[in-house]
Amino acid sequence: MKILNTIFLITIINISGLGLTQAEEVNPVPDLKEYDVEIIIFEDTHARYLSSQNWDQAIQNTDEINTVENPTNITEIKEYPANFKSITPSILTAKYKRISASSEYNVLFYGAWRQSGLDKDRAFEIDINDLENAHVNQSENSLSGTFKLVLARFLHIYNELVYHRKPTLNTEKTIKTTTETSEITDEIYPLKSHRRMRSKEIHYIDHPLVGILIQINPVKKKAIEKL
Numbered sequence: 001m002k003i004l005n006t007i008f009l010i011t012i013i014n015i016s017g018l019g020l021t022q023a024e025e026v027n028p029v030p031d032l033k034e035y036d037v038e039i040i041i042f043e044d045t046h047a048r049y050l051s052s053q054n055w056d057q058a059i060q061n062t063d064e065i066n067t068v069e070n071p072t073n074i075t076e077i078k079e080y081p082a083n084f085k086s087i088t089p090s091i092l093t094a095k096y097k098r099i100s101a102s103s104e105y106n107v108l109f110y111g112a113w114r115q116s117g118l119d120k121d122r123a124f125e126i127d128i129n130d131l132e133n134a135h136v137n138q139s140e141n142s143l144s145g146t147f148k149l150v151l152a153r154f155l156h157i158y159n160e161l162v163y164h165r166k167p168t169l170n171t172e173k174t175i176k177t178t179t180e181t182s183e184i185t186d187e188i189y190p191l192k193s194h195r196r197m198r199s200k201e202i203h204y205i206d207h208p209l210v211g212i213l214i215q216i217n218p219v220k221k222k223a224i225e226k227l
Helices: 062-066 074-079 093-100 172-180
Strands: 034-044 084-087 105-116 125-127 142-151 155-165 187-197 202-205 210-218
Touching: 034 093, 034 142, 034 155, 093 105, 105 142, 155 210, 187 202, 187 210
Parallel strands: none
Antiparallel strands: 034 105, 034 210, 084 105, 125 142, 142 155, 155 187, 202 210
16 A cells, blocks of 8 residues: 555656656766755654554664664765755745645655765765754654765665654554553664656655655756856
8 A cells, every 4th residue: 555645646756667767977076966855754644554564674672773883984984075965945845835734644854955966986875864854843753864865877866764653552562562661662664765766856755654755956057157
């Protein structure tokens, strides 16, 4: 089941792989193209499909997420700094207003950033907590994790996110948790995805509990001023 099977799929989703053509080619240094990446992440308010899937991938211990090894090469960081700028989102404003106005969905994150297009050897991860969230969150559920943009023959967006959900009191998982411990812990669902995409198109990443809308636009270069 898909959580956006009503008002969005017909009008705003361009599914990756349908008529996909070549995106921007990799540009040599130093003339790197810049891109604005804009993302909306939202949850199903009623979690209607929570029980319709096999949620064996749910993790109850946040330490299992946080202790994953991520070795860092200091030399590479000095040579290729993770340069990005959190910007005010403007590309998906109409879609954001439509989703946030619906009683069926809660927006968890609406944000954007600008960065250079880098190949896979120089691409860097951006923590979602380092980006400005333009939405005033009204949900008790939250997100953590990273994004990574890679420019190759196509644009690639990698999401290594985690959805932290307050357990529903009548679920078997919650009952089990409350009997084993005195404290109810969040249910944690990995949202890991890789999407090959082209610029200037909206892409949708689906999950029974969470939906992600992404659009990446190349930044227009300013005209060179004549001396």
